[in-house]
Amino acid sequence: MAAADSVAVLTGAGISAESGVPTFRGSGGLWRNYSPQELATPEAFARDPRLVWEWYDWRRGIIARAQPNPGHRALAELERRAGGRGSFTLITQNVDGLHERAGSRNVAKLHGDIWLLRCVGCGREERNEQVPLADLPPRCECSALLRPGVVWFGEPLPPDEWERAERASRRAQVFLVIGTSAVVYPAAGLAEVARQAGAKLGIVNPEPTPLDSVADWVLRGPSGDILARLL
Ligand code: OAD
Secondary structure, three states: OOOOOOEEEEEOHHHHHHHOOOOOOOOOOHHHHOOHHHHOOHHHHHHOHHHHHHHHHHHHHHHHHOOOOHHHHHHHHHHHHHOOOOOEEEEEOOOOOHHHHHOOOOEEEOOEEEEEEEEOOOOOEEEOOOOOOOOOOOEOOOOOEEEEEEOOOOOOOOHHHHHHHHHHHHHOOEEEEEOOOOOOOOHHHHHHHHHHOOOEEEEEOOOOOOOHHHOOEEEOOOHHHHHHHHO
8 A cells, every 4th residue: 555656545434433423333333223314304303303303412411522633643654645736635534524634634524524503594604613502502793503523414515525536536536435334325335336337446444345356455443443453
């Protein structure tokens, strides 16, 4: 990998598991106890904005107390060693901001950012790291509701972030898939984009994923451990 000019990495909730942030699927996963239809769709927000915000406020609390782990830090270090020039792109499905807190810079955030609030009326966005939020649901100066700046099921991905991610995947000589169940599209499809363009595919995950059978390497275990050793 040290010889590859262009590396792209796709991460998911598993990279933050060792920081104490719950994943979505698997044992202890959020979708075991909560319904995505009631909490992570535009329809759910229209129906019950307070309920949706209570859930996001709770998750913001967990994330605010979490620290980047050796997996986040190893990816930031790999980017530094790659020396900029866009030769290392971190594509994440995570909304927790832990990659940036660990020092990653070239990050394409496919599913948004839990610290951004966006007005459903005027579209204004603001960064807000208050935990817990003072009033639920929060409101914009224009009096319309503010929503979490994340991508919900049934919504398109932010086009600029997606284009950057796709371009990096097409250009990558090495594509690493770390801590994601690789079942949510279009994000999971980037591994195939990269592979078809000739990239070597590596997986880091303690559990099997649907991409294992086409991967060049599968490293089985927690990403904090494995990435720190890989460095
Ligand atoms: P998932 O919860 O689906 O998958 C987490 C993955 O992390 C699983 O494959 C686990 O085996 C793996 N894992 C667990 N502990 C790990 C560790 N210590 N090190 C490495 N891997 C570990 O999370 P995502 O794949 O991120 O979308 O889910 C994708 C999207 O589905 C999320 O962005 C979210 C969710 O619904 C939306 O909310 C739109």
